[in-house]
Amino acid sequence: MSWLVVSALLFTIGAYGVLSRRTAILVFLSIELMLNAANLALIAFARQWGSLDAQVVTLFVIAIAAAEVAVGLGLIVAIFRRRETTGVDELRGLRG
Amino acid sequence: MITLYILGAASTVLTLLGFFVPARVTRWLATGSVAASIVYLFFTWGQRQTAFGGLYVVDPISQGFTLVALLGVLWALLVGRSEKWEFSLLLLYAATGMHFMASSPNLPVLLIALEVFSLPLYVLATWRRDEPGFEAGLKYFLLGALSAAIFLYGIALHFGATGSFNAGVQGSGPLYAAALLLILGALAFKVSLVPFHWWTPDVYQGSPTTVSLMMATAVKAAGFAALVRVLNVQDQGLWGLGLGALIALTVIFGNLGALAQRESKRLLAYSSIAHAGYVGLGLYSGTGTAAIGFYLLAYLLSTGLAFAVLAAISQGDVPYERLRGLLYRKPLLGVAMGVGLLSLAGLPPFAGFWGKLLVFLEAAKAQQWGLLVLALLTSAVAAYYYLRLFNLVVARGEATEAAIPAPGAGTPVLAGQSAGGLSLATGRLAAWPLVIASALVVLLGILPGLGYRLFSPTPFAALSRPASTAPATLPATFAITSPSDGAELRAGEFSLQGTGRAGETLEVWDSGSRIAEVRVDERGGWSLVLPSLPGVGEHTYQVRRPGEGEGPSVRVRIVE
Amino acid sequence: MQETVLLPLIILLPLLGFAVLGLWGRRLPEPVPGVVASALVLGSLLLGLVLLGQGGARWAVEDWIPGVPLSFVLDNLSGLMVMVVAGVGFLIHVYAIGYMHSDPGFSRFFSYFNLFIAAMLVLVLGDSLPVVFIGWEGVGLASYLLIGFWYTERVNADSARKAFIVNRIGDLGFLLGMGVLWAHFGTLSISELRELIAPEGEFAVGINVAAVSLAAFLLFIGAIGKSAQVPLMVWLPDAMAGPTPVSALIHAATMVTAGVYLLCRNSFLYFDLPDVSFWVVLIGMLTALYGALCAFGQTDIKRIVAYSTLSQLGYMFVAAGVGAYWVAMFHVLTHAFFKALLFMSSGAVIHALGGEQDVRKMGGMWNYLPQTRIHGLVGALALGGLPLLSGFWSKDAILAASYEYSALLWFVMLITAALTALYSMRWFVLVFMGKYRGHEHPHESPAVMTWPNHVLTLGSLFAGFVGLPYVVQSENLLEPWLNKAIVHHEHEKLPVLDEWALILVSAVVALGALYYGYRFFQAEAAGRLPAWFTRFQEASLRSFYADDVYNALLVRPLKSLAKILFDADGGLLGGFWWLGSATGNLGALLARLETGYLRFYAAGLLIAAVLLVLVGVIR
Secondary structure (H helix, E strand, O other): OHHHHHHHHHHHHHHHHHHHOOEHHHHHHHHHHHHHHHHHHHHHHHHHHOOOHHHHHHHHHHHHHHHHHHHHHHHHHHHHHHHOOOEHHHOOOOOO | OHHHHHHHHHHHHHHHHOOOOOHHHHHHHHHHHHHHHHHHHHHOOOOOEEEHHHOEEEOHHHHHHHHHHHHHHHHHHHHOEEOOOHHHHHHHHHHHHHHHHHHOOEHHHHHHHHHHHHHHHHHHHOOOOOHHHHHHHHHHHHHHHHHHHHHHHHHHHHHHHHOOOEOOOOOOHHHHHHHHHHHHHHHHHHHOOOOOOOHHHHHHHHOOHHHHHHHHHHHHHHHHHHHHHHOOOOOHHHOHHHHHHHHHHHHHHHHHHHHOOOEHHHHHHHHHHHHHHHHHHOOOOOOOHHHHHHHHHHHHHHHHHHHHHHHHHOOOOOEHHHHOOHHHHOHHHHHHHHHHHHHHHOOOOOHHHHHHHHHHHHHHHOOOHHHHHHHHHHHHHHHHHHHHHHHHHHOOOOOOHHHOOOOOOOOHHHHHHHHHOEEOOOHHHHHHHHHHHHHHHHHHHHOHHHHHHHHOOOOOOOOOOOOOOOHHHOOOOOEEEEOOOOEEEEOOOOEEEEEOOOOOEEEEEEOOEEEEEEEOOOOOEEEEEOOOOOOOEEEEEEEEOOOOOOOOEEEEEEEO | OEEOOHHHHHHHHHHHHHHHHHHHHHHOOOHHHHHHHHHHHHHHHHHHHHHHHOOOEEEEEEEEEOOEEEEEEEOHHHHHHHHHHHHHHHHHHHHHHHHOOOOOOHHHHHHHHHHHHHHHHHHHHEOEHHHHHHHHHHHHHHHHHHHOOOOOOHHHHHHHHHHHHHHHHHHHHHHHHHHHHHHHHOOOEHHHHHHHHOOOOOOOOOOOHHHHHHHHHHHHHHHHHHOOOOOOOOHHHHHHHOOHHHHHHHHHHOHHHHHHHHHHHOHHHHOOOHHHHHHHHHHHHHHHHHHHHHHOOOOEHHHHHHHHHHHHHHHHHHHHHOOOHHHHHHHHHHHHHHHHHHHHHHHHHHHHOOOOOEHHHOOOHHHHOOOHHHHHHHHHHHHHOOOOOHHHHHHHHHHHHHHHHOHHHHHHHHHHHHHHHHHHHHHHHHHHOOOOOOOOOOOOOOHHHHHHHHHHHHHHHHHHHHHOOOOOOOOOOHHHHHHOOOOOOOOOOOOHHHHHHHHHHHHHHHHHHHHHHHHHHHHHHOOOOOHHHHHHHHHHHOHHHHHHHHHHHHHHHHHHHHHHHHHHHHHHHHHHHHHHHHHHHHHHHHHOOOOOOHHHHHHHHHHHHHHHHHHHHHO
């Protein structure tokens, strides 16, 4: 049970990070933190139910996260090349 | 199954082949494989199949929603011609992911499928490679990743509460409720239900119009397919209120927000939000798959028409004024836009009208009167902004000079257009989808039953007859007449008796498993001595027509 | 009964004509649009006859609208109507080629005419009420277009609108009736309803009779509107503003009989509902009497015939009301012949006199129009019920059926029959007898107009022999043939003597009235009439003040209400503007939530997720 609390805490920290960081890289990093919080919860539940399924899912999630990183970093780098910054608050061309 | 093989194999092969052959060839092969998948879907329509230990299921939900999604991708492939071969390939990846999304009841697989079609979309959103494009891509990506994290956490909690990764498993307790609602929220992000919709207007506006076309149609289909499976749980109290709040906010925000728009693509983005709310109405009754499917098909055709017309004008922004007099300058575009807008507004005799009617009926069946009234009121508001655009399209007069940027100079948006290598959709290839889709919108408007039947395993099974008619007076019904519902019987041999249409064969099921077949005699009666003695406890006996999933049933308690 | 896609082709042929003539008709030289239109209607007729000869046909798109099939059926009942609509319709098409000669709207006329035929065939062949309703509205539309065909004159356009608006009242009844049936039986397919309501020729056990009565009554209101029965009769005389072929086809032979057809098609609703049927009888009787009385005062040659149409439609409703559905259809058949003949003879006279329609400026046509005079004479005699002509047999069948219902009804209908004979003679005498009172140079019509009339003359003479009373022919052609498609009660036949007595009485009354009318109205032609009759004619001319009553009771109050509403509307409109701009402003406010800040979006998303979970967990 205590693992779940840790996981929830980690998730919250990630969410806080998403809201408080101003650069795309750090926002993305915080989201990765949230993913890992979910992984932790999965592992904890896998123990509780005595099932290996959840652990396998965790491995898949790691792969998904890697794919996200590949695409995300590519995007962020491309934006950095063009704008010289990755600040998310400056991206306000589209609104209304 | 073959659908998956075609899409998967094409994706893999084209990834390697793309380096060696011209972009044109890649595009043709990608188009061909999507078209082949659609054709194959039609050939195997209605057949059920399960593979990978239940991780992949072909059923009416899978077929119907895959059809809508693939049609959306196909349209984008036909309209969007890029100099870069990766464009078609990314669309093909997305198609594969969407098909999987529509065909799996397993939550982790859904997550993977979600990522498989989302990642290509993040890239496609930036395809214009200009400021708005990058902004749209980054917003879409970060918010999408956030929603994926929420989805994953929902899955984890779902597993914790039920010990199962399958969607639609009934559970209880706060953990289960939290899991269900987190998953609901994450999927609401994909289909853009308020307040998970934030990305929609920005991303639609910043992406190339062809890509927006696909986001508005195919992504919604995939997302709703998953929602239908996830919300397939008996206890509506768990999610009913939450979904209701989402729908109410969605129809209000989508429709009112659209009033303030001055740019066509952004308007369509708001309209897509609003339509997601209407589709959501169909989720309540539990029998709304066909209605949702029909709605999405009608919406695909109508909003696809609007987007395709915009794509033929520009891949960037299209201010309202640029559409003035379109009907006279480009008759085909004008007609297609007109048909699309009227159908979006839900006017008969266009397909959109029946789509709305069907989901409203589902909501009425589920007694969601408040939401229904709200949806009706807001669709009246919607008519205003669609008709305003329609009036512009049919208005006499030239587009004002200011609205058409001079070639060469242009706004940054248009300058970036060539950089992305996406040419405008012109020529026969872009014209034919317009003609066909317009014709289909009208056809489905006149014969809505044709489309509805596609999504319904038994035609109109969802539209049950009003209850006031006594079943006995209906011709060709069937039922169990003895023992009566709720009866208590002493253990031992007993027989079931019932009625049916003379000469037909019925199946008898005991608590979900088939135990026997009976033939109805000439006088419309049948009787069955149970092949094996039923055990003590509660039994639910049900008769079904072969191939149907439901039928009248009686519940019997066997005592010592 | 076969499933065949040829059945909708019957409808598509004239529809094709409508489309082609409507789009390209103006480019075709004069007779071509008329020939094309006539040929297509003939095609429909032949196709219908072939299919009927093969034992009928049906065709359906099962899932047209969820729960409602798009289905057509050609059985004996609809087959008879197809024969009347396409058969008489074809003749009138041919006639119109001559009548509409050199009209600037020649092709437009035939395009509308074909639209009408198509819509009427939809109405007749439809096997689900919404399909019938589409045809019902379609013929209303075609009628509107054709009454106002010469739309440059304000009167014509007004008449067209009047017809359309009065019909709306009836249509409301039709719609509500459909609603009741849908709510209670969950289907609008006529054959399914028939299975549900009257499967074995009687009401199914446990049926909700009140609901069936309500639905039947509401549908009957629809029929009242379309067939111009009391109290919705005011539009029909004014509908004569259209060209004469229109009056012949739409306002005599086919469209106005749609109400009767609706009752017969849905006889399974009415046959066991004495209360509703009583109203049908009452309305029909009043209309028959009223129409006959009004015909005496008219001075317009077509309006005389129009009021006689009202009266004859009343006869048909009486027949349907007393349960003799086949008799009603029998009268529809014979009436189609002799009334179309009367209208087209009137048209020939109008044609001969260069557009003159006032009977006071006619007379003496016997000497000028050697062929039309025969047509007019046969038409008038058939209408008046001269024994052995078609009108005599069908009217006699109605009289016999009403005698079984009630002797009083029989008596009223007999009086009406006498009146009918009188005014038909008035029409004939004023037009053909005496001396010509005008200043034109009458000339006989061209062959393209006389030949259709020859055929109709034959029909008026002999059509009655398909439905002879049983004492003359123990089993006539029409009754068993039609009854295959109609739900009705079998009842005892009248004793042979009574039947003969009834035939004799009606023959004597008809002969007497015809003779008396022939003598009496020569006095009118000469301007020597008793004073009481002149007074009566004045009231009759104004159709016993029906329009004034409507104006006083409905139109004027409605107009003042409209005035009040219009004034209130100004304020209301202001309110709406305010509501509209308020909504718009709210929208702009909401749209400003899309701030463009990524972190704002993320916050919104996360807060929403948390709230959602809280709602679910706390609940």
